[in-house]
Amino acid sequence: MQAKTTILSLPTEEFVHPGTRACTGCGLAIAYRVGLKALGKDTILVVPPSCLTVLQGLFPIASTKLPCLNVTFASTAAAASGILATLKSQGKDNIKVAAWAGDGGTSDIGLQALSGAAERGENFIYLCYDNEGYMNTGVQRSGTTPMGAVTANTPFKGKLQQKKDVPAIMAAHNLSYVAACSAAYPLDLFDKIRKCMDMPGTKYIHIHIPCPPGWGYEARYGIKVGRLAVETGYYDLYEIVNGEFKLTAASEKLVEKRKLIPVREYFRSQSRFRILTDAQIAAIQNQIDAKWANYYKKDE
Amino acid sequence: MHIIENGNVAAALGVRLCHVNVIAAYPITPQTPLTEKLSEYVEAGEMQAEYIPVESEHSALAVCIAASSAGARSFTATSSNGLLYMHEQVQWAAGARLPLVMCVVNRAVGAPWNVWNDQQDSISQRDTGWIQIYCCDHQQIIDSVIKAYWLAEKVSIPIMVCYDGYILSHTYMPFEVPEQEKVDKFLPPFRPDYALNPEEPANLNTVTLPDVRMDVRGELAHGYMEIRYLLHEEMRTSLTAAAEAEKRFADIFGRGGDPYVEPYLCDDAEYIAVGLGSLTYQLRVSVDTLRKEGIKVGVMGVRFYRPFPDEAVAKALKGKKGVIVYEKALSYGYEGALASDLKSALYEHLAGTGKLPFVQNFIAGIGGRDIKTDDLTQTLRAATKNRVSKEPVWIGLKL
Numbered sequence: 001m002q003a004k005t006t007i008l009s010l011p012t013e014e015f016v017h018p019g020t021r022a023c024t025g026c027g028l029a030i031a032y033r034v035g036l037k038a039l040g041k042d043t044i045l046v047v048p049p050s051c052l053t054v055l056q057g058l059f060p061i062a063s064t065k066l067p068c069l070n071v072t073f074a075s076t077a078a079a080a081s082g083i084l085a086t087l088k089s090q091g092k093d094n095i096k097v098a099a100w101a102g103d104g105g106t107s108d109i110g111l112q113a114l115s116g117a118a119e120r121g122e123n124f125i126y127l128c129y130d131n132e133g134y135m136n137t138g139v140q141r142s143g144t145t146p147m148g149a150v151t152a153n154t155p156f157k158g159k160l161q162q163k164k165d166v167p168a169i170m171a172a173h174n175l176s177y178v179a180a181c182s183a184a185y186p187l188d189l190f191d192k193i194r195k196c197m198d199m200p201g202t203k204y205i206h207i208h209i210p211c212p213p214g215w216g217y218e219a220r221y222g223i224k225v226g227r228l229a230v231e232t233g234y235y236d237l238y239e240i241v242n243g244e245f246k247l248t249a250a251s252e253k254l255v256e257k258r259k260l261i262p263v264r265e266y267f268r269s270q271s272r273f274r275i276l277t278d279a280q281i282a283a284i285q286n287q288i289d290a291k292w293a294n295y296y297k298k299d300e
Numbered sequence: 301m302h303i304i305e306n307g308n309v310a311a312a313l314g315v316r317l318c319h320v321n322v323i324a325a326y327p328i329t330p331q332t333p334l335t336e337k338l339s340e341y342v343e344a345g346e347m348q349a350e351y352i353p354v355e356s357e358h359s360a361l362a363v364c365i366a367a368s369s370a371g372a373r374s375f376t377a378t379s380s381n382g383l384l385y386m387h388e389q390v391q392w393a394a395g396a397r398l399p400l401v402m403c404v405v406n407r408a409v410g411a412p413w414n415v416w417n418d419q420q421d422s423i424s425q426r427d428t429g430w431i432q433i434y435c436c437d438h439q440q441i442i443d444s445v446i447k448a449y450w451l452a453e454k455v456s457i458p459i460m461v462c463y464d465g466y467i468l469s470h471t472y473m474p475f476e477v478p479e480q481e482k483v484d485k486f487l488p489p490f491r492p493d494y495a496l497n498p499e500e501p502a503n504l505n506t507v508t509l510p511d512v513r514m515d516v517r518g519e520l521a522h523g524y525m526e527i528r529y530l531l532h533e534e535m536r537t538s539l540t541a542a543a544e545a546e547k548r549f550a551d552i553f554g555r556g557g558d559p560y561v562e563p564y565l566c567d568d569a570e571y572i573a574v575g576l577g578s579l580t581y582q583l584r585v586s587v588d589t590l591r592k593e594g595i596k597v598g599v600m601g602v603r604f605y606r607p608f609p610d611e612a613v614a615k616a617l618k619g620k621k622g623v624i625v626y627e628k629a630l631s632y633g634y635e636g637a638l639a640s641d642l643k644s645a646l647y648e649h650l651a652g653t654g655k656l657p658f659v660q661n662f663i664a665g666i667g668g669r670d671i672k673t674d675d676l677t678q679t680l681r682a683a684t685k686n687r688v689s690k691e692p693v694w695i696g697l698k699l
Contacts, residue, residue, distance in 0.1 A: 042498045046366070053507060060513060060521035062503035067496045069369050070505040071362060072388050078359030082322065082366030082374070083496065085350035089321040089372055095498060113362065116355030 005190050011037050020063040022055040025219025027183035027209035027226060028129050029055065032100065034186040035127060035207075036066060038193035043096045044069070044083050048076045048110060050102035051136045052129070074109045076101045077117035077202075080124045096197065097124040104134045107143035107166045118173040121201040125193065128166060128204070129183075131211035139214045148267075148276045148284075151214075158275045170204040171240045179239040179248075182208040184226025188237060188249040195239075208235050216271025225269050233260040233288045247295060254292075255299050263288055301477050307468035308334035310438040310475055311377065311403045311461070314445030316347045317483040318401075321372035321490075324352040324363035328382040329415050330465035331405040335377055357382040361389035361402070368398040369504055371495030373449065375400070379465060380407035383421045387428070394429030394531060396505055399452035399490070400459070401445060402430075406577065406628070407465040408667040416668020417465040419576060423629035423637050425460065429531050431538060432605040434576040435463040436562065438475040440603075443549065443556075446478065450487050451545045455538040457531070464578045464628075466668075478553055486552050535607045542604060560609035561616055562601040565591065569598030571684045572617060572657075575626040576602055576638060579664070579671065583626065586677040595684050608641050614649030617642070620657040624683045626676070627692075628665045635692045636661045661692035669696055 003009075015036035022029040028051055036043070045068040047053060053070060057063045071079040080099045087095050101110055106128040114126060133151050134140040141151045143164035150158045171178045177196035181189040189207060196203040208229060210222040217225050229235040230250050237251040247255060254260060263285050267273040276284075305313075311334050315323070323342070325335035341347035350372075354360045357378050364374035378386060383404055393400050404422045408414040422432060433448060435441045441463050448459040463469060494502060512523045522530075542559045550556035564584050566572055573583045580601035590597045600616055602609075617623055623646070627636030634640065639661035650656045660683045665671040675695050682688055 044370070044496050044498065056503060056506060058513065059506045059508040060515040062506060064503055065501055067498055067501040068503045069366055069496060070503070071366065072358075072392055074358055075362030075365075075389065078324075078354055078356075078362035079366035081352055081354070081359075082324065082363035082368075082372075083370045085322045085324075085352055085363065086367045086370035086372035089348070089350050112355060113359050116359060119355070120352070 002191065002195060005187050005194075007187065010034070010187065010190065013037065015041070015065045017063045017065065020055045021057055022051070023213055023219075025212040025222045026051070026055070027131065027211060027222050028052060030186050031129055031183040031189055031207050031209060034190050035100070035193060036064070038190045039096060039098050039125070039197070041066070042094055043098050046071055046076055046080045046083065046097065046099040048073050048101050048105040049136070050105050051131065052100055052102065054136060073105055075113055076105060076110050077114040077122070077126060080126070081117050081120065081122045084122055084124060099124060099126045101126070101128055102136070103128060103130040103132060103144040104142040107164045111169070115173065118170060118175060118202040118204070123201055125196065125203045125205065127207060129207045129209045131209040131214055132163070133214050135211050135214040148280060149272045150275055151272070156275075167204065167206045167240070171243075173202070174243065175204055176201050176242055177203040177239065179204070180206045180208070180235070180237055182226050182230060182235065182237060183210060184208075184223045184230065185237060185249055192239060214272070217269055221269065225266070228261065228266040228269055231261045232263040232266045233292050234263050234266055255295055258296060260288065260292060302474055303477055304472050304474045305438070306333065306470055306472050307438050307441050307463055308405065308470070309337055310442040311445055311463070312337035312341065313477055314442040315375050316341050317478060317480060318373065318446055318449045318487055319489070320349050320375045322350045322352070322363065322367035322374045324354050324360040324374070324376050326354050326357045326360050326378070326382060328357070328379045330407060330469045331377045331379040331382070331403070333469070334403060334405065357385045358389055361386045361393060364400050365389060365393050365396060365398055368400055369396065369496055371490070371492055373490040375402070377403035377405065379405045380409050380421045383425060384409055387425065390425055390428045390430060393458045395527070397456040397531065398458055399449070399456055401448045401452055402458065402460050403445070404460045404462045405465045405469045406462055414667040417467055418628040418666050418668065419462070419464070420629040422460055422462045426606055426637060429457070429535065430606065431457055431459040431535065433459060433461050434601070434603055434605055435461065435468065436578055436581050436601055438468065438473050441468065442475060442477065443553070446483055446487060447545045447549055450548070451538065451541055453490055454541050454545070455534055457535055457538060462577065467578045482552050486548060539604070539607050539609055558612070560602070560604045560612040562603055563616060564599045566598035566600055566616060568596060570596040570620060571622045571624060572620050573597065573599040573624045573626060573680055574602060574638065574642060575599070576605060577628075579626055579628065582671065582673055583676055583680070585673050586680050589677050590681055590684070593681075595681065597680060597684060602638065605638070608645065610645035610648060613642060614645045617646060617657055618650055619655045622660060622683060622687065623657045624660045624662065624680055626662045626664055630663055630692060636663060639692065658687045660687050660689070662695050663692050664695040666694070671695070
């Protein structure tokens with residue numbers, strides 16, 4: 001088992017210039033910075049329109065130090081396949097391809113291309129940064145927006161449907177590696193990227209990304225909010241290695257502790273959940289408890 | 301070497317001769333035999349290329365766009381709704397200035413579903429910033445693919461090589477397969493100015509502002525408008541590069557002609573039929589018939605449709621009494637796109653000279669409706685007597 005990376009052993013080389021166009025307190029800025037450290041220099045990135053397009057800057061200035069191809073919304077994974085094919089035809093086997101797409105670009109418009117690439121076993125890492133909505137266009141609902149969240153196009157009732165479980169969809173493609181991470185646990189993200197980098201075929205990493213303007217909390221509380229999602233058992237950190245599911249990092253520790261923070265604290269930390277009633281929160285708490293009862297049972 | 305094969309195989313052989321590195325395709329009739337043939341070449345090791353059987357046409361072009369951005373010579377092919385599904389990527393490839401070559405095996409578009417030939421698919425992509433070449437026979441298909449790679453890479457503009465579904469794609473005729481050695485002489489390896497690589501990182505196709513902007517070294521970089529202007533401007537000058545391609549090709553292979561138009565009995569003609577693709581070869585039969593009747597007609601195929609060779613077209617039609625345009629597509633609510641383009645070129649170059657011919661537009665073969673040579677002959681004969689109608693006339697309509 002690889003040693004866990006600490007803030008002291010994290011590589012110092014930066015691949016994101018300071019002064020990106022990210023919002024203050026952006027969770028993506030953390031995940032991207034640490035994620036690129038894990039991927040390293042010999043990487044070609046693929047990015048569809050998303051917050052990341054903005055973060056990377058306006059022509060001719062770019063905040064990313066790695067080569068990056070900006071592509072159309074629905075084509076991320078197909079574009080990654082095209083770069084891989086070229087590298088193969090050029091005999092360059094030392095260069096990795098990594099796609100960074102938002103949750104809309106992954107769970108909605110990009111799902112077909114992603115499924116196609118995964119089915120073909122394209123050898124690249126697909127990272128979905130999930131800020132749970134179309135934040136770049138002004139906070140509209142996406143497939144991964146959680147139930148109850150108020151968005152610009154679910155303005156009064158909140159989203160009525162549940163969050164789409166994209167890692168489960170990707171796991172159904174029998175990938176060598178699927179993982180769920182959070183920007184609030186960047187070192188875990190670093191380790192997971194490093195762990196799967198040399199695994200065969202398509203690797204899928206889902207990253208929960210707190211978003212101050214989209215979720216409605218003060219910019220300084222991003223890590224706190226992200227951790228609450230995990231500590232309440234609402235969003236789990238895990239990996240599925242060759243089909244084997246395993247809770248990891250902070251979520252793994254929660255199994256040992258057998259104690260979750262009530263999910264109410266997570267919901268009340270953000271204004272987007274303001275319409276959730278006590279009864280609705282209690283119902284969600286029941287779902288979380290049932291899910292964790294299962295985890296505890298497996299642990300016994 | 302002369303062989304007898306179908307049009308799709310002619311295209312596939314052309315692609316193989318060009319040493320394409322990356323091929324991506326999604327099946328759609330009548331393109332499928334072309335891409336099946338390519339997968340056969342790759343699997344049999346007759347072609348050193350990566351073949352990606354993508355899950356959609358949108359992804360097919362996405363693969364080619366990314367592959368080309370990383371320095372690969374790339375190819376895809378499609379038809380009909382497949383091309384329409386690609387539309388976003390078609391625009392993207394042109395904006396990104398990638399020298400892709402795509403065969404469009406022309407087929408009608410839905411709704412309703414129809415798998416037969418017309419040219420509404422490629423005509424609907426006229427304004428995307430791609431060069432469009434139309435082929436009349438198998439020799440032109442294989443030669444055009446080879447010339448297209450040279451031209452696309454010369455001007456950094458993608459090219460559609462269009463040929464009629466079934467009529468060319470599935471029929472067999474003899475053609476010469478160029479020798480590999482000569483193709484290699486004609487077409488050097490693809491060496492783009494920039495290809496994605498970690499040693500020289502660049503961020504391609506980032507958000508670009510309406511106005512110019514200073515880069516970190518204090519130099520002004522193009523705004524979106526400059527980038528788009530240059531696409532247009534360099535498309536216009538690619539007409540010159542097309543002539544160069546034609547000449548180089550003729551020098552090496554000993555065949556070729558006018559890069560823009562293909563005239564038949566036009567010199568002394570008073571009336572000229574104009575069209576795109578295989579229809580113009582069928583029109584030659586009608587012209588032969590009418591010539592026997594003493595009617596001075598000719599036919600001109602437009603090979604290069606975008607950029608539009610307006611000067612060459614106007615020169616060829618100068619002093620003629622009438623121009624009769626036969627089209628398998630139209631701009632709904634007006635007339636055939638080619639008819640409009642011809643009128644525009646004629647007005648631009650001949651207005652005020654007293655040598656402006658009338659333009660009659662016929663629409664034929666929509667959705668694969670059989671085009672009878674007799675119908676072509678009859679309509680052409682009628683149009684040489686009088687302009688039939690201001691509105692486009694649909695041949696063989698049963699209403």
